[in-house]
Amino acid sequence: MIEFLMPSLGADMEDGTLVEWRKKPGDFLNRGDIIADVDTQKGLIEIEVFEEGVLEKLLVEEGLKVPVGTILALINPDGIAGKKSKGQPMDEKVPIQQPIEETRPVSFEEQNSETKRIKASPLAKRIAEAERIDLSSISGTGENGAITKEDVENAIATREGVAEMEKPKGIKMEIAGEPEKGKAGTEQVGMEQLKEAVPEKKPMGTVPPVEAIRSAVAAAMSKSNREIPHYYLEKKIDMSKSLSWLKEANSERPVQKRLLPAALLIKAVALAVDEVPALNAVWENGLQLKNEINIGFVVSLRTGGIMVPAIHQADAKSVDEIMEVLNDVIPRARALKLRSSELSDSTITITNIGEGSADKVFGVIYPPQVAIIGFGGISEEPFAENGLLGIRPIVHVTLAGDHRATDGLTGSRFLGALNKYLQNPETL
Template sequence: MTDFVMPILGADMEEGTLVEWRKAVGDEIRRGDVIAEVETDKGLTEVEAFVDGMLEEIVVGPGTTVPVGTVLARIRTIRSTGETTATVTASEPRSADGEAHVRASPAARRLAAQLGVELSSLRGTGPEGAIQSADVERAAAEASAKPKEAAVSPSAEQRKQRMRQTIAAAMSRSKREIPHYYLATTADAHPATTWIAAQNAARAPGERLLAAVLFVKAVALALREVPELNSVWEEGRGVPRDRINVGVAIALRGGGLVAPAIHDTDTLAVDELMRRFRDLVLRARSGALRSSEYSDPTITVTSLGDQGVESLFGVIYPPQVAIVGFGRVVERPWSVGGAVVSRPVVTITLSADHRVSDGHRGALFLAAVDRLLQTPEAL
């Protein structure tokens, strides 16, 4: 049997409201199926199943607000042999269901003892569901707040305030815990902008590309060369991720932002990447993101170029270990073949976690992004 729990959709998400069940008891469930809709500080989110099976029991009804890790439903899972399996979470690995089998770091165990938190009641977010200090801290913070009924849907102003609080918590934690280092480089954007212009000249508006997708693709490919930046901080070390899921920062109208993942960014052709990017922006702004899009980014790309900013140094979103910023493409004097000409250039920045990488590797990463952008047709 698998517990389907309220997923953690951001480093500082504490609770969520179950809005709607998309499946009924007895329904067959496939991995990736959206089975529930949850409202969090970031808006409505479709939550996917991460196992195949059958919905056995619904534990939490619509309209109920519960802490992260609370069991929402139980899924009878079926292995290829037909056996039922042990407890697994719907969205991420979870600790085993008995105290004797709880996987937790030594630091988390010490903290749990200090704060009086029952480890077996927690959902670990570390490797193989191991409970980490952050999980214990979160549980301690939630301890005084009993689950409460969501009588009415929060107003837009309340949502905005909650999102602000969530961003504040995540960014404060990041600046408190992560020793950032910062690098910047200025890249010739002429090849990228001329390639985009040529492409778009022959396309209907609905098929056109934005320079942003070239930036995102270049970042994804550069991560193959410097994989430590495609890591998450777990158990006191940086753990490289196999998949490159670039999170793209999307500003929401009225304030706030989200940075959902484009899965397997490095493998996508530019046209497909643009299609997914457009879809992601549309769904982010209409509150229809999926849980995996919140939980899976391995790095974030952000830009304030549309707002006229020439360079920005982002704050890393934990547990990620890097964030890449792109500024506005601007015309600047540039040396080409010994002559100074006016050239479109873009400032690319890297904020990275010094616990995981050094400036030398960060510099190689930025150099790779620059180099990749010089041949946009190959992206």
């Protein structure tokens, strides 16, 4: 019997709340299936299963908060016993331990005795509370008329559709100090701009996601500074050839398919790590080298804080495929809608502060990884090559390494390999 555990989604995660089971006993599980939704400091995460078999038994009830490593369910790899249970009532879910105590305000649904009798999944109740949706006005489509997440989302969509039809095309707002636009001091402002100008009200008593994310990041970085002996290296890399290659490649692509420098940098890092595999590792009871090169890419959230989703097997992907992944993952990361594997599988991390920003960034290693690469903004600087001085687009690349796992010689070899690939972008 395979034990399915509460996964660790990073060094900053100690526990998670099992919000909703997506599968029931008797269901056959394929590798990559979403088995549950878990609430963490990083948002509501879809948890994948990486074993095939029949879901035999659920051991933790929806709504319980349990530590990382807790057995959540049992999976029968043979599927013999599980197949017999198909069509039978779901086994009683027995929590294997007491939930972690957590104080929270009483929701407006819980204050209403009529609402408490409404059958709805925990996730549906949570979304309804956050969006101020009256569950009594929704007809459930789940088992025995239970209200599901999809029912609540449909109600929200309906409400927003009505609001869209009723709202005015625009409003007049006084803009102090603005030049004349039609009438002096006024400007036509769309509702989307007004929505950004006026902060959205949050349910009372809830912790804003950005604060929880910042706390999680701070915990991981504090652990890193305490436990990891960092060393730092820096190299200036001429980006002339890479940018010229990108310009030529993008001239043949439609706008939506154009490549960004970040995709090229990720590919170059993946190939350089393939040459220097000691950096593609984790430190867990000693050094453990990883076979797959999964590049963690730091994404800044618009409300503050960061998320670090993984780009799986980046060395085997083309630059175009990496760009497609970025276009998919970045919006989901900013919406806090990542999967568990995207948060837990990184083997080395890149932080890239983008153009027009600081010249250098010195990263802090994300445990249990052993290295992080930082790319500053690309800017024009004097650069000498073969005795000639010129102005070139330069990027300052830094490497923070774990001195328990590697040393400066290993890091220097990596930066040399990275430079080689960026000087020959056609090989990427």
